[in-house]
Amino acid sequence: MNEKRTTKSRFARRFRGFLPVVIDVETAGFNAQTDALLEIAAIIIEMDDESGRLSIADSKNCHVIPFEGANLEESALAFTGIDPYHPLRLAVSEEEAMRTIFRLVRKAVADSHCQRAVLVGHNPAFDLAFVNAATARQSIKRNPFHPFSTFDTASLAGLAYGQTVLARAVRAADIEWDDSQAHSALYDAERTAQLFCTIVNRWDDKIGIPPSPV
Secondary structure, eight states, X not given: OOHHHHHHHHHHHHTTTEEEEEEEEEESSSOTTTBOEEEEEEEEEEEOTTTOOEEEEEEEEEEBOOOTTOBOOHHHHHHHTOOTTOTTSOOBOHHHHHHHHHHXXXXXXXXXXXXXXXXXXXXXXXXXXXHHHHHHHTTOOXXXXXXXXXXXXXHHHHHXXXXXXXXXXXXXTTOOOOGGGTTOHHHHHHHHHHHHHHHHHHHHHHTOOOOOOO
């Protein structure tokens, strides 16, 4: 059997045919239906051929122009430090941003011989709600993510390190954290991906890889 296919099939078996993809969004509020999506980042995870260890393979991020009629909460903008209409943001439309991210994810799903992506996030219900709302708003038919299943690094970190805040969990996992870069979708997604990989790798080292589902 082709070596690449064998490796990818092993990865597919690890999570029952799901490909974990880390997503982080920055927004202009908490309501996915009314508040603007301002940034979105995706991190693709890969599995090492021989060791089975997870690591970051690829990433993509987009700055997003608020959709027409979007609500912009001043408190949210002050928290993230994002100026939605700054000329140097190089932002794209919400539709272009979602299609760009989805192309990357669909290719990774195919390359790993998985059936579907599953969103990995730190308190991922928030991120998935904005992904699903933007997908519906832009009439995008092919959403590669499972509509409601997720992997939550807040829960995983609470189990592994006794920490649920992202910055504290990352530091507990001996991963570098820079407060000045936080609340950037790409930076937070990268750290979330490192945290997820570290926890899964630690589990597999200490507990063992679970048997493949029937």
